[in-house]
Amino acid sequence: MTAVADTPRPGGGEQSSLRGEPFVFPVRVYYEDTDAAGVVYYANYLKFMERARTEWLAAIGMPLAELEAAHGIVFVVTHADITFRGPARLGDRLDVSVEPLERGRARLLVRQEARRGADVLVAARVTLACLDRAAWKPARIPAPLVEKMT
Amino acid sequence: MTAVADTPRPGGGEQSSLRGEPFVFPVRVYYEDTDAAGVVYYANYLKFMERARTEWLAAIGMPLAELEAAHGIVFVVTHADITFRGPARLGDRLDVSVEPLERGRARLLVRQEARRGADVLVAARVTLACLDRAAWKPARIPAPLVEKMT
Amino acid sequence: MTAVADTPRPGGGEQSSLRGEPFVFPVRVYYEDTDAAGVVYYANYLKFMERARTEWLAAIGMPLAELEAAHGIVFVVTHADITFRGPARLGDRLDVSVEPLERGRARLLVRQEARRGADVLVAARVTLACLDRAAWKPARIPAPLVEKMT
Amino acid sequence: MTAVADTPRPGGGEQSSLRGEPFVFPVRVYYEDTDAAGVVYYANYLKFMERARTEWLAAIGMPLAELEAAHGIVFVVTHADITFRGPARLGDRLDVSVEPLERGRARLLVRQEARRGADVLVAARVTLACLDRAAWKPARIPAPLVEKMT
Numbered sequence: 001m002t003a004v005a006d007t008p009r010p011g012g013g014e015q016s017s018l019r020g021e022p023f024v025f026p027v028r029v030y031y032e033d034t035d036a037a038g039v040v041y042y043a044n045y046l047k048f049m050e051r052a053r054t055e056w057l058a059a060i061g062m063p064l065a066e067l068e069a070a071h072g073i074v075f076v077v078t079h080a081d082i083t084f085r086g087p088a089r090l091g092d093r094l095d096v097s098v099e100p101l102e103r104g105r106a107r108l109l110v111r112q113e114a115r116r117g118a119d120v121l122v123a124a125r126v127t128l129a130c131l132d133r134a135a136w137k138p139a140r141i142p143a144p145l146v147e148k149m150t
Numbered sequence: 151m152t153a154v155a156d157t158p159r160p161g162g163g164e165q166s167s168l169r170g171e172p173f174v175f176p177v178r179v180y181y182e183d184t185d186a187a188g189v190v191y192y193a194n195y196l197k198f199m200e201r202a203r204t205e206w207l208a209a210i211g212m213p214l215a216e217l218e219a220a221h222g223i224v225f226v227v228t229h230a231d232i233t234f235r236g237p238a239r240l241g242d243r244l245d246v247s248v249e250p251l252e253r254g255r256a257r258l259l260v261r262q263e264a265r266r267g268a269d270v271l272v273a274a275r276v277t278l279a280c281l282d283r284a285a286w287k288p289a290r291i292p293a294p295l296v297e298k299m300t
Numbered sequence: 301m302t303a304v305a306d307t308p309r310p311g312g313g314e315q316s317s318l319r320g321e322p323f324v325f326p327v328r329v330y331y332e333d334t335d336a337a338g339v340v341y342y343a344n345y346l347k348f349m350e351r352a353r354t355e356w357l358a359a360i361g362m363p364l365a366e367l368e369a370a371h372g373i374v375f376v377v378t379h380a381d382i383t384f385r386g387p388a389r390l391g392d393r394l395d396v397s398v399e400p401l402e403r404g405r406a407r408l409l410v411r412q413e414a415r416r417g418a419d420v421l422v423a424a425r426v427t428l429a430c431l432d433r434a435a436w437k438p439a440r441i442p443a444p445l446v447e448k449m450t
Numbered sequence: 451m452t453a454v455a456d457t458p459r460p461g462g463g464e465q466s467s468l469r470g471e472p473f474v475f476p477v478r479v480y481y482e483d484t485d486a487a488g489v490v491y492y493a494n495y496l497k498f499m500e501r502a503r504t505e506w507l508a509a510i511g512m513p514l515a516e517l518e519a520a521h522g523i524v525f526v527v528t529h530a531d532i533t534f535r536g537p538a539r540l541g542d543r544l545d546v547s548v549e550p551l552e553r554g555r556a557r558l559l560v561r562q563e564a565r566r567g568a569d570v571l572v573a574a575r576v577t578l579a580c581l582d583r584a585a586w587k588p589a590r591i592p593a594p595l596v597e598k599m600t
Contacts, residue, residue, distance in 0.1 A: 030354055031364075032193065032347045034186035036240045037583075041182055042527045043500070046493035047332045054330055064331075065391040077492045081531045087586070090186045091365040133487075136537070180504055181514075182497045187433075192377045193346035197482045200343070204480055214481075215541040227342045231381045237436070241515040283337075286387070332493065334486035336540045341482060390486045 022099035023059060025052040027114075029092040039087035045122045046080070049112045052096035053128075060148045071142040072133050075108070079127040086121045088114070094121070100149060106130045106138040172249035173209060175202040177264075179242040189237035195272045196230070199262045202246040203278075210298040221292040222283050225258070229277040236271045238264070244271070250299060256280045256288040322399035323359060325352040327414070329392040339387035345422045346380070349412045352396040353428075360448040371442040372433050375408070379427040386421045388414070394421070400449060406430045406438040472549035473509060475502040477564075479542040489537035495572045496530070499562045502546040503578075510598040521592040522583050525558070529577040536571045538564070544571070550599060556580045556588040 027048045035041040053075075054064055067073055088094055095115045102109040107129055114122040132139040177198045185191040203225075204214055217223055238244055245265045252259040257279055264272040282289040327348045335341040353375075354364055367373055388394055395415045402409040407429055414422040432439040477498045485491040503525075504514055517523055538544055545565045552559040557579055564572040582589040 028351075028355075030347070030351050031185045031187065032191055032350060035181045036184035036186070036188050037181065037524050037526070038186050039526075042530075043182065043493045043496035046496065047330070050332060050493070051328075051330050055328075063391060074487050076487070076489075076537075077534055079533050080492075083529050084527055087526075091363060178501075178505075180497070180501050182500060187374050187376070189376075192380075193343045193350070196343035196346065197480070200482060201478075201480050205478075213541060224337050226337070226339075226387075227384055229383050230342075233379050234377055237376075241513060331485045331487065332491060335481045336484035336486070336488050337481065338486050343482065 022097040022111075022113075023052070023056040024095045024097045025055045027051065027094045027096050029088050029090055029094065031090065033088075034090050039089055040092075042084060045082070045084070045114055045124075048094065048096045048114055049098075049124060049126065050077075052098050052112065053110065053126075056098040057145075062142075062145045062148055067142065067145070068133055071145075073130050073139050073142065074133050075128045076131055077126055078107075078129045080124055081126075082122060082124040084122050086119060088116060088121050092116050101125070103141070103146070103149065105140050108141065172247040172261075172263075173202070173206040174245045174247045175205045177201065177244045177246050179238050179240055179244065181240065183238075184240050189239055190242075192234060195232070195234070195264055195274075198244065198246045198264055199248075199274060199276065200227075202248050202262065203260065203276075206248040207295075210295075212292075212295045212298055217292065217295070218283055221295075223280050223289050223292065224283050225278045226281055227276055228257075228279045230274055231276075232272060232274040234272050236269060238266060238271050242266050251275075253291070253296070253299065255290050258291065322397040322411075322413075323352070323356040324395045324397045325355045327351065327394045327396050329388050329390055329394065331390065333388075334390050339389055340392075342384060345382070345384070345414055345424075348394065348396045348414055349398075349424060349426065350377075352398050352412065353410065353426075356398040357445075362445045362448055367442065367445070368433055371445075373430050373439050373442065374433050375428045376431055377426055378407075378429045380424055381426075382422060382424040384422055386419060388416060388421050392416050401425075403441070403446070403449065405440050408441065472547040472561075472563075473502070473506040474545045474547045475505045477501065477544045477546050479538050479540055479544065481540065483538075484540050489539055490542075492534060495532070495534070495564055495574075498544065498546045498564055499548075499574060499576065500527075502548050502562065503560065503576075506548040507595075510595075512595045512598055517592065517595070518583055521595075523580050523589050523592065524583050525578045526581055527576055528557075528579045530574055531576075532572060532574040534572050536569060538566060538571050542566050551575070553591070553596070553599065555590050558591065 029040055033040050033044045057064060057067070097113045099111045100108060101111050107127065109125065109127050112124045112126055113120050130139050130141045131137060179190055183190050183194045207214060207217070247263045249261045250258060251261050257277065259275065259277050262274045262276055263270050280289050280291045281287060329340055333340050333344045357364060357367070397413045399411045400408060401411050407427065409425065409427050412424045412426055413420050430439050430441045431437060479490055483490050483494045507514060507517070547563045549561045550558060551561050557577065559575065559577050562574045562576055563570050580589050580591045581587060
């Protein structure tokens with residue numbers, strides 16, 4: 001996987017590196033998550049990853065509801081690069097991580113993994129854009145959230 | 151299954167019976183619809199039924215988007231009675247029907263089935279409420295839709 | 301809601317009433333659970349209810365994986381009667397309950413609710429059949445599970 | 451988007467380029483596909499793409515059921531690179547394309563897009579591995595399928 005952080009980007013002057021302990025959120029695999037091949041359906045890992053991002057924002061004090069109500073913004077995924085290394089199965093308990101890698105004015109790049117014990121089953125890099133909820137246009141990431149992420 | 155149509159209801163004075171050929175919408179079963187037991191996951195039949203109701207409204211000239219934009223209303227399910235008689239599997243082609251049984255001022259009762267050929271796999275009675283989209287309160291079913299349903 | 305327990309059924313001789321404190325499982329509402337009307341999509345409550353049933357079985361010492369591996373059985377829903385009373389929204393925390401009402405040789409009737417605080421948003425009666433996994437035919441509920449449920 | 455085809459791979463000696471008219475499959479956006487932000491939930495595009503791949507295989511004469519029953523193989527996604535350019539909304543009709551780019555012994559790379567009219571809303575490169583269904587190990591793509599893809 002190439003070092004995305006090395007790529008220069010427009011508006012990159014405000015970028016900052018964000019390194020720390022990844023946030024981890026546990027997920028249980030239910031029938032709803034599996035398919036007839038007996039494994040977790042591939043699209044559902046994106047659900048697990050969004051759950052983990054949601055809980056991460058809540059954990060740092062910025063629940064989605066507040067971002068929307070107080071700041072009028074939503075985060076949407078603009079890019080995802082996902083490697084599926086091994087299958088999860090019914091009843092598995094997965095640990096889904098969120099690790100912010102890079103932050104722009106209106107953009108956030110996070111690394112996410114779904115692990116079962118020590119095995120990394122799915123690894124992803126997910127780019128999020130901060131949008132004005134009403135205009136559906138890029139908006140600066142709210143200052144209080146920037147502070148909490150640093 | 152008891153005769154729901156026999157039960158008197160508030161505002162029933164405006165009720166009318168709606169009988170005709172049921173509308174039928176075809177659905178293909180993909181991996182996303184199945185689970186690790188090798189069959190269609192039970193909640194997904196409710197998705198199939200909502201697809202059929204959506205296409206039925208479009209077919210009679212009242213697409214959801216118009217109901218919302220021009221009339222400010224949405225339909226929500228307030229009750230569902232569903233019998234799961236047999237499993238559908240990956241690759242199956244199902245026919246999902248919609249048959250309006252009863253109409254109130256702000257309420258609609260439909261019978262729906264999911265069939266594979268002649269086999270009825272799932273049979274349901276679904277009650278829909280017409281709601282004002284903004285207030286999320288019961289609203290009279292728009293007159294043009296009532297006309298089209300008759 | 302009519303008293304389902306009063307209805308005589310074939311093989312009812314083995315039926316028994318199962319009353320106790322309902323099992324409760326918390327569920328958080330994420331974007332994946334909501335729809336464009338701004339509320340939880342109706343089919344997704346069936347997912348929440350299945351999660352709660354799965355955790356209930358695990359809590360009484362009979363995880364699904366063991367039921368399948370050691371006893372060769374799965375539970376499938378054969379009937380659901382669901383009343384949707386009010387909408388849940390993004391970020392809500394719901395309590396989803398499981399209360400076994402009635403048990404036959406190969407059948408289980410449970411009452412389930414999804415509550416937000418004291419408000420019952422969704423109430424359901426769900427009938428499950430115990431099936432032989434390979435033959436997909438009714439199978440007696442394994443004795444150890446019957447014991448744990450009593 | 452980097453030229454995936456330039457990357458040397460194990461067993462690449464058997465690789466071949468596969469160019470032709472992309473296969474296109476229409477998808478309607480229903481409530482089930484949307485979320486509370488009013489747009490299609492990002493994970494659901496992966497469902498749309500899998501539907502299109504399934505219909506493409508059926509269209510070239512190799513339905514999934516036959517691949518599994520006659521050849522004992524399944525295709526699983528091992529990598530996806532997805533760019534989300536713009537939102538789809540309730541009622542939209544999308545055209546989802548499948549264009550095979552590259553084929554190895556047990557691997558297939560396809561380009562997929564979801565378009566609304568001329569607008570490309572989502573663009574992806576999806577790598578599929580051909581697996582032996584029982585052993586869940588890489589398996590050679592069946593010769594009849596290779597022929598049909600050429």
